[in-house]
Amino acid sequence: MSAVHDALEAYLALRRGLGSGMHGPEARLRRFVEFLERQRATVITTDLALRWATTPANATAATWAQRLGDVRRFAAWLSATDSRTEVPPHGILPERYQRRPPYIYSVEQVARIVREAARLPSSLGMRAYTYSTLFGLLAATGLRISEALTLDRDDVDLRAGVLRVRRAKFGKSRFVPVHDSTRRALRRYEQRRDVRLPRPASAAFFLSERRTRVTPCSARYNFAVVSRAVGLRAPTTAGRHGHGPRLHDMRHRLAVRTLVRWYREGRNVERELPKLSTYLGHVHVADTYWYIEAVPDLLRLATERATDVREDAP
Numbered sequence: 127m128s129a130v131h132d133a134l135e136a137y138l139a140l141r142r143g144l145g146s147g148m149h150g151p152e153a154r155l156r157r158f159v160e161f162l163e164r165q166r167a168t169v170i171t172t173d174l175a176l177r178w179a180t181t182p183a184n185a186t187a188a189t190w191a192q193r194l195g196d197v198r199r200f201a202a203w204l205s206a207t208d209s210r211t212e213v214p215p216h217g218i219l220p221e222r223y224q225r226r227p228p229y230i231y232s233v234e235q236v237a238r239i240v241r242e243a244a245r246l247p248s249s250l251g252m253r254a255y256t257y258s259t260l261f262g263l264l265a266a267t268g269l270r271i272s273e274a275l276t277l278d279r280d281d282v283d284l285r286a287g288v289l290r291v292r293r294a295k296f297g298k299s300r301f302v303p304v305h306d307s308t309r310r311a312l313r314r315y316e317q318r319r320d321v322r323l324p325r326p327a328s329a330a331f332f333l334s335e336r337r338t339r340v341t342p343c344s345a346r347y348n349f350a351v352v353s354r355a356v357g358l359r360a361p362t363t364a365g366r367h368g369h370g371p372r373l374h375d376m377r378h379r380l381a382v383r384t385l386v387r388w389y390r391e392g393r394n395v396e397r398e399l400p401k402l403s404t405y406l407g408h409v410h411v412a413d414t415y416w417y418i419e420a421v422p423d424l425l426r427l428a429t430e431r432a433t434d435v436r437e438d439a440p
Contacts, residue, residue, distance in 0.1 A: 134159050134200065138152055243352050257349075
């Protein structure tokens with residue numbers, strides 16, 4: 127192993143100790159260090175960092191900037207102990223992030239995803255149980271994938287129908303009530319899981335065939351497999367996931383459908399919005415307002431509602 131590899135381990139341990147969520151940055155930085163080792167490089171240089179960050183030629187500018195940003199932060203830390211380290215300067219790649227417009231799954235699309243996931247093959251049969259239940263839970267609750275996968279058994283109260291989401295994004299925790307149909311689906315999964323995997327190696331609620339916690343990478347891979355099977359993504363080669371609706375769009379779906387329903391029911395959405403914001407675990411209500419601007423149907427309904435209010439005013 128190289129000195130840069132050892133330094134990365136120390137850096138990741140420090141960041142985790144400070145409470146940073148490092149799933150994405152860790153995976154990217156490990157690939158960067160592997161790139162350095164293939165280049166037989168012993169130090170980080172701006173040229174190497176830039177070459178690695180822009181290697182996926184079909185990636186977006188925001189993805190390139192994200193990759194370079196991860197390297198920049200690591201290099202800045204490493205430069206304190208290794209003066210040979212070059213820290214890539216700001217501004218050499220565009221860093222403006224643009225949120226992708228949400229994809230709103232239809233009821234039938236969600237049903238097809240869950241049904242197809244229930245057919246995923248595996249030796250113990252748990253792959254199908256785990257991913258069909260997981261994808262259904264995301265659609266029903268709007269949880270982030272990281273939140274669903276960090277659920278432990280003690281966090282899932284099936285008697286009360288409440289999930290305890292701990293240490294979510296920005297360190298925020300909350301309780302998430304679930305519909306009775308969701309509670310029954312989780313109960314069925316729990317019973318099957320305990321029969322198929324009686325000696326789990328993890329306290330996680332969702333388990334892999336190896337009796338360990340399901341990882342975000344595995345969830346996204348299996349979602350890509352299912353998405354291609356139901357026609358939401360085009361066929362790919364070389365094990366690539368392809369492009370199309372994402373798991374995170376399940377969260378968008380719940381938020382948008384809730385807001386649309388409130389508008390059609392004639393509710394005061396501005397007054398109701400903090401409830402949805404709290405349920406979703408948003409730090410600021412402005413994060414929830416974004417859906418109204420991002421979804422044409424919602425913007426139209428909001429405009430119609432505002433017009434009606436002005437016309438009704440004395």
